[in-house]
Amino acid sequence: MSEIKRRCKLLIVDDDEEDRDHLKTAFSRDYDMFFAKDVENLQRILEKDYAIDLVLLDLVLDKSSKEKTGLQLIPQIQQVWPNVPIIIVTNDSDARTARAALKAGANDFLIKDDYKREDWKEVFEKALGWRKTVQEHKQFKAKVEQIAEKEEQEYVFIGQSPRIISIKQTLKVVSEEPNVTVLILGETGTGKEVAARFLHRQGIRRDKPFIAVNLSAIQETLLESTLFGSVKGAYTGSTRDVEGYFRQANGGMLMLDEIGDINHDIQIKLLRFLENRVIRPVGGDKDVKLDVQIVAATHQHLANSVQKGIFRADLFQRLKALTVVLPPLRERREDIPAILQHYLGPTLLYERTIDQSALQLLLHYDWVGNVRELRYTVNYMLLQLKIQQKQVIDVACLPFEIQEQFAMPKMARHQAESRDISSIDVPNNSLPHSREEELTLYNLHKVEEALRIKNKVKKDAADDLGYKSADSMLYAIRTCYQKFPHLFDGSAFPYIRASYRQIFKSPNH
Numbered sequence: 001m002s003e004i005k006r007r008c009k010l011l012i013v014d015d016d017e018e019d020r021d022h023l024k025t026a027f028s029r030d031y032d033m034f035f036a037k038d039v040e041n042l043q044r045i046l047e048k049d050y051a052i053d054l055v056l057l058d059l060v061l062d063k064s065s066k067e068k069t070g071l072q073l074i075p076q077i078q079q080v081w082p083n084v085p086i087i088i089v090t091n092d093s094d095a096r097t098a099r100a101a102l103k104a105g106a107n108d109f110l111i112k113d114d115y116k117r118e119d120w121k122e123v124f125e126k127a128l129g130w131r132k133t134v135q136e137h138k139q140f141k142a143k144v145e146q147i148a149e150k151e152e153q154e155y156v157f158i159g160q161s162p163r164i165i166s167i168k169q170t171l172k173v174v175s176e177e178p179n180v181t182v183l184i185l186g187e188t189g190t191g192k193e194v195a196a197r198f199l200h201r202q203g204i205r206r207d208k209p210f211i212a213v214n215l216s217a218i219q220e221t222l223l224e225s226t227l228f229g230s231v232k233g234a235y236t237g238s239t240r241d242v243e244g245y246f247r248q249a250n251g252g253m254l255m256l257d258e259i260g261d262i263n264h265d266i267q268i269k270l271l272r273f274l275e276n277r278v279i280r281p282v283g284g285d286k287d288v289k290l291d292v293q294i295v296a297a298t299h300q301h302l303a304n305s306v307q308k309g310i311f312r313a314d315l316f317q318r319l320k321a322l323t324v325v326l327p328p329l330r331e332r333r334e335d336i337p338a339i340l341q342h343y344l345g346p347t348l349l350y351e352r353t354i355d356q357s358a359l360q361l362l363l364h365y366d367w368v369g370n371v372r373e374l375r376y377t378v379n380y381m382l383l384q385l386k387i388q389q390k391q392v393i394d395v396a397c398l399p400f401e402i403q404e405q406f407a408m409p410k411m412a413r414h415q416a417e418s419r420d421i422s423s424i425d426v427p428n429n430s431l432p433h434s435r436e437e438e439l440t441l442y443n444l445h446k447v448e449e450a451l452r453i454k455n456k457v458k459k460d461a462a463d464d465l466g467y468k469s470a471d472s473m474l475y476a477i478r479t480c481y482q483k484f485p486h487l488f489d490g491s492a493f494p495y496i497r498a499s500y501r502q503i504f505k506s507p508n509h
Contacts, residue, residue: 007032008128009051013042013073014058014089019112023056026117031124038062039069046080054127055081056110059090059101068097074105085127154453157191157198158342159335163327171195174322175203181274183259183319184297186326188466189372192297195326196255205293208252213245216258217463223266225282234283246279246290253293259319260300260311270294271315329367329374336363339371343378354381354393361395365402372464376446377402383445399442440480441487444496447477451495458499478503 010027011034014020020035027033034050036042038061045052055077059070074086085107090097098109107127110120157168174180182199184192193212200210218226225234229244245254262270273279274294278287296319305311329336340362344353354362367373377399384397395403450461458470467473477496481488481503488497488504497504 008053009034010124011036011045011050011052011055013055013061013070015061016058019058027121027124030121039073042073042077046076049080052081052084053131054124055084055086056089057086057106059088059092059097068100071100071104074101078105083131085131087123087127155194155197156342157194158339159332160338161332161335163332164335167195167324167326168198170324171199172202175199178203178205178293180293180322181319182293182295183302183321183323184295184326185302185323186297186299187328187370188299189370190326190328191371192257192326193255194371195324196253196295196297199295200253205252209249210253210255211245211249212255212257214257214460214463216261217460220263223262224269227266228269228279228281229284230282231284234281238283241281244279244281246273246292247288249292250290251292253295255295255297257297258299259296260298260302260305264312267312267315271312271318274315274318329370333363336374339374340378343375344382355395358393358395358398361398361402361405365405376442376449379449380442380445383441400439401442437484437487440484444477444480444487444493447473448493448495451499456495456499474500474503 008031010031012020012023013036014023015037017037020037024033024035031054034045034052036045057070057073057077059068061069070088070090077084077086086105087108087110088098088101088106089110089112091112101109107130108123110123157164159165174182182196184195186192196212197210200206213227215223225242225244227244227246229247230238230242232238232240256270269279273290273292276287277291278289280287302311302316302320306313306316337359340354362374362377369376380399381393381397385391385393388397390397446465447461450464451458454460454464458473462468462470462473465473467476477500487493
């Protein structure tokens with residue numbers, strides 16, 4: 001059944017009974033009508049705070065005095081209904097009167113002698129449309145603020161170690177130069193996008209778009225049109241113009257992650273943009289000038305790529321004008337407690353949540369996956385806290401890799417660190433059953449978190465976790481389910497379930 005559209009409510013404030021009756025006859029079939037014949041009537045309606053959508057306010061409510069009472073009532077009406085449009089209705093056609101009404105806060109002005117039903121209704125609808133626009137703008141603004149708040153929570157640049165303090169200070173200074181190209185280097189998981197978003201929030205582009213693009217996740221044949229856009233008919237099946245990431249980021253900041261993976265053709269186009277600030281869409285014959293600040297990022301050694309002829313030297317020179325190198329987590333261990341506290345959440349008291357033995361192992365673990373691995377580890381520990389029905393995270397709640405790093409000789413430790421989730425389907429696995437199950441649970445939790453962050457885009461999650469493809473991740477999850485189906489009981493791993501429904505289509509699930 002289709003939803004019934006709510007009729008708009010009009011309040012007519014007019015002391016002339018004949019005028020009130022005329023308006024009621026003319027518009028009652030279009031709107032729900034309310035009436036106030038004087039100031040006292042209006043005050044009673046205001047006190048009841050009806051859901052009024054539009055006010056028609058007579059300028060002179062007392063014909064004997066000729067005083068323009070309506071102008072004085074506008075602030076009172078707006079105080080009760082701040083987003084309700086007000087239309088002044090009067091016999092006075094003096095332009096000065098109209099200006100005074102608009103200056104007082106009225107949205108429009110109608111002359112009684114100029115009455116034509118269709119013209120008046122058009123003015124009413126225009127005012128009601130304005131109100132809808134205001135409401136939509138407020139809703140949009142609230143949504144933007146909610147997204148921004150969520151983003152700030154998810155991309156907090158945590159750390160007070162000397163190197164992080166220095167990097168933050170550098171980024172704050174650079175944010176005052178909105179046209180400087182920035183190159184962020186660092187191992188996978190060190191927080192390159194976090195640093196880029198920190199830079200964006202500090203500068204004058206903070207209210208403009210921030211677009212982050214993982215270049216390695218885009219098919220090479222589509223990369224040019226994805227970045228620079230394309231015009232209708234540029235290639236087979238192209239039925240409309242496509243706006244690329246550069247144009248989406250216009251006025252703001254574009255982060256090009258994994259910049260070392262782009263081919264020479266894209267490198268030339270990027271170099272041209274950095275020199276001239278113009279792009280040309282695929283199939284287009286005109287340049288488009290844009291205002292976009294570029295932040296490039298990679299875990300690769302671009303200088304080595306230049307020596308090998310993989311990466312253009314001139315582009316590298318343009319990119320490295322301002323270079324920020326993020327240290328791995330193992331080189332700033334003093335920041336680990338603050339990061340743990342952030343990811344554990346405000347509802348958990350940090351000092352009471354992790355015992356000292358477990359904390360020491362976390363502080364001294366090598367963190368090959370850096371901050372990203374630590375985030376996954378926190379989720380795993382909280383899950384274990386529930387499974388084991390404990391009040392405090394102890395060593396038994398830590399992932400297998402962390403426990404084994406300190407429990408095995410160095411050679412065996414190296415072998416354990418080289419294993420990944422794909423190894424659990426190898427026959428005659430030498431791990432004890434409980435250890436194998438624990439490792440499986442840990443890796444499933446990493447997949448679940450990656451799917452959440454990447455909005456269930458499986459390819460992006462697989463790239464983030466280091467799988468060769470989304471199919472490889474599918475195979476690994478299916479293997480986990482075949483070996484340990486009980487791990488998926490109840491509401492466990494909702495993102496995995498939603499993304500891989502085909503795995504769980506069995507009589508018991």
